[in-house]
Each structure stands twice: as structure tokens, then as C-alpha cells.
Amino acid sequence: MEKIGTKLSRAEQKARRPQEILEAAFEEFTANGYAATRVEDVAARLGVTKGTIYLYFPTKDELFEAMHRQMSAPFSDLRASVAVLEGSCSERLRALVRLAYEKVANDRRIRELLRLVLAEGARFPHMVDRHYEEFIAPVEDAIGALVREGVSSGEFRRTAVAVAPAVLVSPVLHATFLRLMFADRRPFDETTFMEAHIDLVLNGLLMRNG
Amino acid sequence: MEKIGTKLSRAEQKARRPQEILEAAFEEFTANGYAATRVEDVAARLGVTKGTIYLYFPTKDELFEAMHRQMSAPFSDLRASVAVLEGSCSERLRALVRLAYEKVANDRRIRELLRLVLAEGARFPHMVDRHYEEFIAPVEDAIGALVREGVSSGEFRRTAVAVAPAVLVSPVLHATFLRLMFADRRPFDETTFMEAHIDLVLNGLLMRNG
DNA sequence: TATCACTGACTATCGGGTTAGTCAACAGTC
DNA sequence: GACTGTTGACTAACCCGATAGTCAGTGATA
Numbered sequence: 001m002e003k004i005g006t007k008l009s010r011a012e013q014k015a016r017r018p019q020e021i022l023e024a025a026f027e028e029f030t031a032n033g034y035a036a037t038r039v040e041d042v043a044a045r046l047g048v049t050k051g052t053i054y055l056y057f058p059t060k061d062e063l064f065e066a067m068h069r070q071m072s073a074p075f076s077d078l079r080a081s082v083a084v085l086e087g088s089c090s091e092r093l094r095a096l097v098r099l100a101y102e103k104v105a106n107d108r109r110i111r112e113l114l115r116l117v118l119a120e121g122a123r124f125p126h127m128v129d130r131h132y133e134e135f136i137a138p139v140e141d142a143i144g145a146l147v148r149e150g151v152s153s154g155e156f157r158r159t160a161v162a163v164a165p166a167v168l169v170s171p172v173l174h175a176t177f178l179r180l181m182f183a184d185r186r187p188f189d190e191t192t193f194m195e196a197h198i199d200l201v202l203n204g205l206l207m208r209n210g
Numbered sequence: 211m212e213k214i215g216t217k218l219s220r221a222e223q224k225a226r227r228p229q230e231i232l233e234a235a236f237e238e239f240t241a242n243g244y245a246a247t248r249v250e251d252v253a254a255r256l257g258v259t260k261g262t263i264y265l266y267f268p269t270k271d272e273l274f275e276a277m278h279r280q281m282s283a284p285f286s287d288l289r290a291s292v293a294v295l296e297g298s299c300s301e302r303l304r305a306l307v308r309l310a311y312e313k314v315a316n317d318r319r320i321r322e323l324l325r326l327v328l329a330e331g332a333r334f335p336h337m338v339d340r341h342y343e344e345f346i347a348p349v350e351d352a353i354g355a356l357v358r359e360g361v362s363s364g365e366f367r368r369t370a371v372a373v374a375p376a377v378l379v380s381p382v383l384h385a386t387f388l389r390l391m392f393a394d395r396r397p398f399d400e401t402t403f404m405e406a407h408i409d410l411v412l413n414g415l416l417m418r419n420g
Numbered sequence: 421t422a423t424c425a426c427t428g429a430c431t432a433t434c435g436g437g438t439t440a441g442t443c444a445a446c447a448g449t450c
Numbered sequence: 451g452a453c454t455g456t457t458g459a460c461t462a463a464c465c466c467g468a469t470a471g472t473c474a475g476t477g478a479t480a
Contacts, residue, residue, distance in 0.1 A: 010445055014459070033329060035245035038435060049461055051438085060436065090416065119243065119329030121391055128391050147415070156415045164399075164406035166388075168415075170380035173387065178376075181331055181338050189374075196374035204414030205357070205366045205378075206300065220479060224425070248469060259427055261472085270470065 018056050020046055025067040030112035034064055034120050064120075068127050071113050075135040078103045082142045089150035094198055096143065097169065101194050105175040115180050140166050171197040228266050230256055235277040240322035244274055244330050274330075278337050281323055285345040288313045292352045299360030304408055306353065307379065311404050315385040325390050350376050381407040 008016070024045035028037045039060050040050045057063040081099055085092040104110050121128040143165040150156030161167060175193055182188065218226070234255035238247045249270055250260045267273040291309055295302040314320050331338040353375040360366030371377060385403055392398065 010457095010459070017459090031332065033243060033245060033332075035243060036333070039437085040435075048459095050436085051462080052460055054437065055459070058437095093415070115328060118325060118387060118390060122241070123243075123246075125395070129395075132391070132396075150415065154417060157413065157417050159413070159415065160402070160406040160409045161415065164403045166384060167381045167403065167407045167410055170384035170407075171377040174376060174380035174383050177328065177383065177387075180328060181342070185335070185339075186342070192370070193374045193377065196370040197377045197380075199370045200377055200411065200414065202414050202416050203367065203369070204410065204412050205303070205360065205369065205371065206412050207364060207367050208418055220423095220425070227425090249471085250469075258425095260470085261428070262426055264471065265425070268471095 017052075021053060021056055021063070022067045022070045025063055026071055026109070026112075029064060029067060030116055033116075034123065039063070065124070065126070068113070068116070068124075069130075071109060072130065072134055074103075074107070074110060078135070079138045079142070082139065089146055089153065089155045090202055092146055093143075093150075093168070093201070096146070097172070097194070097198055097201070100139075100169055100172040101175065101190065105172055105179060105190065111176055111180055114176060139169070143168055168201055171200075227262075231263060231266055231273070232277045232280045235273055236281055236319070236322075239274060239277060240326055243326075244333065249273070275334065275336070278323070278326070278334075279340075281319060282340065282344055284313075284317070284320065288345070289348045289352070292349065299356055299363065299365045300412055302356055303353075303360075303378070303411070306356070307382070307404070307408055307411070310349075310379055310382040311385065311400065315382055315389060315400065321386055321390055324386060349379070353378055378411055381410075 021042065024042045025037075027045060028041045031037075032041075039053050042063070043050045043053050046052075053063065057066060078099065081103070082096055085095050087095070104114075117128055117131045144162070147156060147159075147162050147165050147168070151158055151162060171193065175188070175190060178186075178188055231252065234252045235247075237255060238251045241247075242251075249263055252273070253260045253263050256262075263273065267276060288309065291313070292306055295305050297305070314324075327338055327341050354372070357366060357369075357372045357375050357378070361368055361372055381403065385398070385400060388396075388398055
């Protein structure tokens, strides 16, 4: 644990600044969007002035992009978690869905980042593309592989889902956006939602043996 | 059809202006977001100047809100379409899903409006709430009623989906956001996606009689 | 010719980016 | 351990282009 109240040396402070600035930038940009965020607001969050920000980042634009790069890191975490799942295909699918709720819908930072990608995507196509390559594609691939494995082992039906595996996790996105839209203004029972999701995905709606 | 090139009377022109302005505002606000859109850009789209806009709307803020109110109208259309579906529950569900793709994922205006709601929601909570009341809630209610009917008629399994019917249409949202993110940069086969969606929702992944 | 929808030049303000200047932290000397 | 010169992270005041909102004037229409 860091000692509280200890004044940092100049070198220490300088080493921490970029981190701190990106952190503050994340809060401001996600709260207000790119255009409506002032560099001064980011600075104020740290108790420094605008000039300081410009010592570390050349423009507002580059600050934004650096922030997004920084904050995308947790995504690779999800990829790693998916890789080590064990059990039958349906067990692994269950676990993957649970993991997706935990790491995406439930993580405020990831939620806000997703909103940012969608909201500012038109102005920052790099961001959208990195987002796809680092996050969406690997997850889709993992799910696709899982479904194909289940089909060839006879555990899953031969189904059109194999060619569009993304539909399996759509409710996670749905939950994420509901939480983004309503924050705490409207209650959202995620457990119920997730159980419905898993049940639907495995069993479907139709009565069996009908 | 309106005659082309016919000059409108002053009264006609004046009567049309608010419509025209809202239309132009929609294009600009959805393309650039609220903060980055200049009132002058909206005016330029009509070949008029900024002053004209302010003859019809007192502030940029009110222009934005009026635009959103105006553009929300097509949503009620979807509600009406859902109400008149016929056939068995699964037939109606299929039809409803198809309709959702057609009216939401495939409609550029609705897509952009959705992005706007998400992007600017923090600054315009009225907008989010109206969006929920006019669109999300009625659709969720309709789906919920359909599922309950199917369950009690024995056509559908007694399932957790009944308490979170939104999961049934999540892939529509997913498709909408993919199209928003990648516009035309990445191909998206909606037919395949939709077929996978319907198959999943009705039958699930697991092998039957297993 | 009277009206009024529209113009376009104007003001006030805001915010990205710059830079001369400040002062606490450090290093070297005694 | 005190004294002193140097460094460099940070500040504060500034510049300037951009944009929300205003209003006296204009010219086509009825």
C-alpha cells in the first residue's frame, strides 16, 4: 500500500502523470463525449492546468486516441479467460456467457468505452477498427469454434448459428446498452436477464418432442 | 408527386420551413453529434443562413429536441405493425423478428437515431426516456405477451425468457450496432444473421431428444 | 406600396493551443 | 548540514479562430 500524504519526488510524479492524465481523460470523455469535453476539464480533475496536459500530449485528438488505446487493454483479458474454459461445449458456452456479462455488461469502464466507440466512431474510424480486431473478432472466433465443435461432437444441432455465432452473445450487448441508457434511473435485473439468455440459447422457445 | 421547379408561394414556403429545418438538423446532428454540429451547417443544407433557423427555433438545444421528437414518429409505426400479426405464436414471432430487422436494423434513420440516443443520452435524459416509453416498452410488452400466450397454449416451453422477453430481439440491436460501427467498411450479411437468430430463438443449440 | 421572410454583419464568449516566467526539488560544494 | 546554482514540471496569461445568438436592413411577394 502506498503511504498516504507522502509527497512524491519529482521523478515519481512525472512517471505517473501520463497514467493520471489518461485516467482523467477517460472520465471526462466518457461523461461528455469528445467535442463537449474541454482539455481544461481533464486538467482540473488532476488539480493541474491545461498547459500540463500539453506537456504530455500534443493535441486533444492524440490525448483521446491514447486514452482509448490505454483503456482497451482489459479486453485482451476476456480473450485469455475464454481460452482456458473447460468442460462440455454447453458448459463452456454457459461459462463464456457468464464471463461476458461479468467482463462487459458489468464493467463500467468497458460499458463506457463501448458507448464511446459507437458515439465517436464516425470521427475516429481507427478506434472502431482496433475495437473490432482486438475484441469483437477474437470473441466471435472463439464462439464460432465452440459451436462447430459442439455440432461435430453431436452435442449441438446442425444449425445456422454456426455461420453467425455472434447471435449467441447479442443479449450481452443488449444488457450493456440498457445499462448505459438508464444508468440507475431504471432497475435492471441482470441475473434474470442472463438466465433467460442462457436458457434461450441452449433450449430455444419451442416445446421439445413437439 | 410535387411539381419540380415550381416556385412556392411565401405562405407555402413558410409552412414547410420547420419540417425542412428538422430534416436538415437530423442529417447534421446524426453525422456529427450535438456539440460538433454548427447551426450554420443546418442552414447551409437548405441554402439559407443561420438567422433563418433562429426565426423558427429559439436555441440550438430546442432545435435538437424538436428534431428528435419529429424523428421518433416512425417508431409508433412498428408498434402498429406488431399489433396486427396473425398465425401461430411461432409464426407471429418469426414475423415480428423479420419486421424488427426491416424497421430497425435496415432503416438508416432509425439506426442513426439510436446512435444519437446513446451518444447524447447523458445530456438529454428526456430523449432517452421518451425513447423508452414510445419504443422499447411497447415492443417488450408485445413480445412478452406473445411468449406468455405461447407458453399457456403449450406451443412454447415454460421458460425464463417469459420474464425477460427482450433477449428474443437482442440480435436485432446487435445487427443495428454492427451496421452503425462499420457502415459500408465491412460486409454484413443480414439475411444469414437473421436466419441464425430465428433458428436459435425457436430451437436453441442443444440436440433434441438428447 | 406594405409586408415580412430572410439576410449577413455584428457581439460575446468559449476553448484549443502557446509560451514567458516561476519555484520547488535536486546536486554539487564547503 | 547549510548554502547555492541549475533544472524542469508546472502555471497563468495570452492569442486567435470558431460559433451561439442578435438585429437593423433588404427585396421579393401579394
